[in-house]
Amino acid sequence: MKDLIKIAIPKGYLLNSTIELLKKAGYDTSCFEEDSRKLFLNSKIDNIKYIITRPMDVPVYVESGACDLGFVGKDVLLEIESNVFELLDLGIGKCRIIIATKNDCIEKVKEHYEHFGLIKVATKYTNITKKYFEKKGMQVEIIKLYGSVELAPILGIADEILDITATGKTIKENNLVEMETVGESTTRLIANEVSFRVKNELIENFINKLKKAIN
Amino acid sequence: MFINNKIEEKLPEGFRDIFPVEAEERNVIKNIIKEEFDLWGYGEIKTPVVEFTKNIAIGVGKNWKDKLISFFDSDGNLVSLRTDMTIPIARFTGMRIKKNQLPVKFYYFANSFRQSNRQKGLKREYNQAGLEFIGSDSYMCDVEVLIIIINILNKIVSNNFLIGLGDVNLSEALYDWLNLNKDDKEFIKSNLILKNYVAIREYLYKFNKNKAEIFLNLIKPIKDITKLEKILKDINDEKVINSFNNLKIIYGILNELDFNKYFIFDLGILRDFEYYTGLIFEIYSSNINSILGSGGRYNKLIKKFGLDAPATGFALDIDMLHKSIKESNLSFFKPKLKVLIFCDNDSEENNLNLLKFANKLRKLGINTEILYEKNKNIFFIAKENKFNFVGIINDNFEKIEITNLDNNKIINLNLNDSLNYFKNEGFN
Numbered sequence: 001m002k003d004l005i006k007i008a009i010p011k012g013y014l015l016n017s018t019i020e021l022l023k024k025a026g027y028d029t030s031c032f033e034e035d036s037r038k039l040f041l042n043s044k045i046d047n048i049k050y051i052i053t054r055p056m057d058v059p060v061y062v063e064s065g066a067c068d069l070g071f072v073g074k075d076v077l078l079e080i081e082s083n084v085f086e087l088l089d090l091g092i093g094k095c096r097i098i099i100a101t102k103n104d105c106i107e108k109v110k111e112h113y114e115h116f117g118l119i120k121v122a123t124k125y126t127n128i129t130k131k132y133f134e135k136k137g138m139q140v141e142i143i144k145l146y147g148s149v150e151l152a153p154i155l156g157i158a159d160e161i162l163d164i165t166a167t168g169k170t171i172k173e174n175n176l177v178e179m180e181t182v183g184e185s186t187t188r189l190i191a192n193e194v195s196f197r198v199k200n201e202l203i204e205n206f207i208n209k210l211k212k213a214i215n
Numbered sequence: 216m217f218i219n220n221k222i223e224e225k226l227p228e229g230f231r232d233i234f235p236v237e238a239e240e241r242n243v244i245k246n247i248i249k250e251e252f253d254l255w256g257y258g259e260i261k262t263p264v265v266e267f268t269k270n271i272a273i274g275v276g277k278n279w280k281d282k283l284i285s286f287f288d289s290d291g292n293l294v295s296l297r298t299d300m301t302i303p304i305a306r307f308t309g310m311r312i313k314k315n316q317l318p319v320k321f322y323y324f325a326n327s328f329r330q331s332n333r334q335k336g337l338k339r340e341y342n343q344a345g346l347e348f349i350g351s352d353s354y355m356c357d358v359e360v361l362i363i364i365i366n367i368l369n370k371i372v373s374n375n376f377l378i379g380l381g382d383v384n385l386s387e388a389l390y391d392w393l394n395l396n397k398d399d400k401e402f403i404k405s406n407l408i409l410k411n412y413v414a415i416r417e418y419l420y421k422f423n424k425n426k427a428e429i430f431l432n433l434i435k436p437i438k439d440i441t442k443l444e445k446i447l448k449d450i451n452d453e454k455v456i457n458s459f460n461n462l463k464i465i466y467g468i469l470n471e472l473d474f475n476k477y478f479i480f481d482l483g484i485l486r487d488f489e490y491y492t493g494l495i496f497e498i499y500s501s502n503i504n505s506i507l508g509s510g511g512r513y514n515k516l517i518k519k520f521g522l523d524a525p526a527t528g529f530a531l532d533i534d535m536l537h538k539s540i541k542e543s544n545l546s547f548f549k550p551k552l553k554v555l556i557f558c559d560n561d562s563e564e565n566n567l568n569l570l571k572f573a574n575k576l577r578k579l580g581i582n583t584e585i586l587y588e589k590n591k592n593i594f595f596i597a598k599e600n601k602f603n604f605v606g607i608i609n610d611n612f613e614k615i616e617i618t619n620l621d622n623n624k625i626i627n628l629n630l631n632d633s634l635n636y637f638k639n640e641g642f643n
Contacts, residue, residue, distance in 0.1 A: 086410060194504040
């Protein structure tokens with residue numbers, strides 16, 4: 001058991017780039033190729049157990065010690081604020097966290113805020129939104145959505161959205177326009193605080209291989 | 216004020232109840248710890264759960280507002296629940312102990328309270344056991360408290376732990392070597408607490424890439440002291456090398472005692488309390504991925520409460536120790552033999568006889584409970600509460616029918632013979 005590392009891998013848009021990186025670092029990724037809905041994947045060659053989960057759950061798994069390591073976007077780390085080691089910026093999965101509104105509406109939103117002192121922001125990232133607007137000293141009403149956040153301004157649910165975008169394509173396609181950049185995000189390697197000490201040799205070895213792969 | 220008089224069927228967030236089974240198991244752990252503390256001559260101390268916020272804030276340092284659970288007393292004073300026992304003991308020592316009484320050695324079993332500002336259902340109450348060695352700056356005191364920890368953990372979780380050692384002075388010397396000003400230091404420290412090594416790397420790369428890499432190699436776990444020493448010697452900074460002496464001496468003694476296998480070095484250890492001034496350590500469980508405890512030297516805290524006394528100590532987390540035992544050693548908690556007795560005829564006279572008979576069993580060291588009223592569910596109750604035997608005594612109080620709940624065997628005996636039977640079972 002002590003020689004095994006458990007790694008949380010995010011489903012969705014980071015999955016492929018993560019597998020590619022593992023492959024480049026010399027790890028056996030054949031277990032990912034089986035087309036299945038398995039949530040646990042074992043690589044017997046490397047003695048690694050991969051746990052496939054939703055991105056937002058990766059830091060939770062790692063913080064609780066269910067996984068020793070995890071791959072996760074900085075956006076998720078900012079949102080969840082877990083007590084985990086953020087060890088490496090892997091440089092993959094680049095995207096920006098942005099505020100957007102409907103085309104031609106920037107002035108209108110600003111005017112609205114001046115008159116009413118409150119704007120509505122729809123987002124998946126309620127914590128980031130809260131902190132960002134607190135820092136700006138603006139009052140906002142946050143509307144939590146679980147997907148298709150771009151629809152919110154169009155349907156009139158919210159004035160603005162806070163979301164991530166890699167190319168800006170989805171934003172444009174939905175007739176939205178970027179107002180501000182809140183931050184940038186890339187995939188990070190995170191570690192459980194106790195695993196990092198107790199399984200240090202294994203983790204150190206893993207980090208070194210990843211480092212070589214990203215340079 | 217309360218229009219609806221119905222009770223709240225829940226607890227304030229972050230708190231919980233403890234049932235007898237768990238409480239009993241915790242007592243087993245506490246007794247093992249207490250025995251060790253007593254053997255080394257420490258004395259138990261109790262302090263109030265509340266202290267003036269001002270006093271606790273002195274120890275907690277900046278951001279204290281986020282960490283304390285505070286309220287007003289009836290005089291309008293701001294008071295807070297203690298966040299650990301080190302601060303109240305420092306306050307106690309400052310107020311009550313005279314210089315010529317030093318050194319003093321205290322231990323405690325206490326609950327402490329911390330605000331959990333993240334909405335994650337984190338617990339707010341911590342059950343701790345710990346000790347403080349006050350009045351000596353000798354590294355031998357640090358060695359002593361580390362040995363006490365090892366002795367305790369060996370008995371409780373055998374080899375399933377690791378202690379990470381750091382030193383605040385060594386870290387400070389490294390910051391100076393990196394040429395960090397006050398703001399830079401703050402940035403590095405706060406990111407060490409957040410464990411954001413990506414941010415630290417980015418920040419230090421702006422100054423000097425080479426030095427940054429060396430520093431990053433030091434703030435991760437290092438098993439081998441010669442490796443650590445080599446990195447520090449290569450730095451070739453007098454202050455850094457001098458500050459390493461403390462750790463080196465302490466580890467040297469532990470090594471002589473064959474305890475080296477329990478230790479790693481990690482200069483990234485930075486506890487969320489600001490009072491540490493020298494050695495600092497964390498105890499990791501290798502089977503449940505949790506921190507079992509922490510501690511270190513704090514030479515300036517007690518002075519803030521009026522007595523200039525150096526000190527060192529640690530706290531163990533009883534909840535985590537309990538969890539670790541449950542994970543690794545299922546036979547750790549051996550239940551005591553328990554008997555439930557009951558008489559078919561619940562006359563006043565028989566109830567008195569039951570009391571007398573139960574006392575005889577208790578004198579044999581057998582936990583005995585009496586059911587005073589008729590109850591159809593006697594076997595269900597007995598099984599639920601993990602009794603080993605149920606004894607049903609007949610109407611005229613002469614015979615007893617004993618059911619062994621472990622194997623469901625029934626035996627009929629004269630009441631007086633049954634004492635011998637239980638006695639033999641009790642010692643098996």
